[in-house]
Amino acid sequence: MACYRDSMTEFTRLTSPVVWGHRGSCLDARYTALTASVYAIGSSVLVVLVYVWRLVVNAQDPQQLQDVYYGVQISYMSTLGTHITLIALSSFLLIGVQQERCGLVTPWVVASIAFMALEAVCCMYSNVLRDHVNKKFDQICKAEVAFFFTRACINVVAMWAVMRFVKNIRAGITYKDPEAIEL
Secondary structure, eight states: OOEEEOSSOEEEOSSOSEEEETTEEEEOHHHHHHHHHHHHHHHHHHHHHHHHHHHHHHHHOGGGGGGGHHHHHHHHHHHHHHHHHHHHHHHHHHHHHHHTOHHHHHHHHHHHHHHHHHHHHHHHHHHHHHHHHHSSOOHHHHHHHHHHHHHHHHHHHHHHHHHHHHHHHHTTOOOSOOOOOOO
16 A cells, blocks of 8 residues: 655555455556556667667678668668657557556557567568578577567567556546545
């Protein structure tokens, strides 16, 4: 139980972020959705940094990729663009969860599904192009695919958390603290 204070009122939160049930404990749907939005922002920032680094490394030595240089770079740029968009949409998701507005949450859900598929295609495309030059899947290919699959699994859990929150909001459940009534 958390106690909140402001200049005029003091009240105790009625529900805990951890819900205890007959099957154990789990996080409240709002907190899991907030965690998913923070994860989405953090993972997208990490992906942007990694792909900017790969773009710079490839640009410094374009002869290494020979005739597939532009294909690999375009693949990286499209992945970069999707994650920059996801950073913005994840910010809307964070605000939407805090304000309990489904209209701000829905674009993130749709974009996450679409961009996960697009990123899978871009990841495989760039790896196949690099395989064409190297005649084998190098360590970068293996690391990139492992990184993608790990994030894809966590993204599915994040999507589940956000959809659970949206389902509760549409059912009329609110997570807002009760308003203080002054007499």
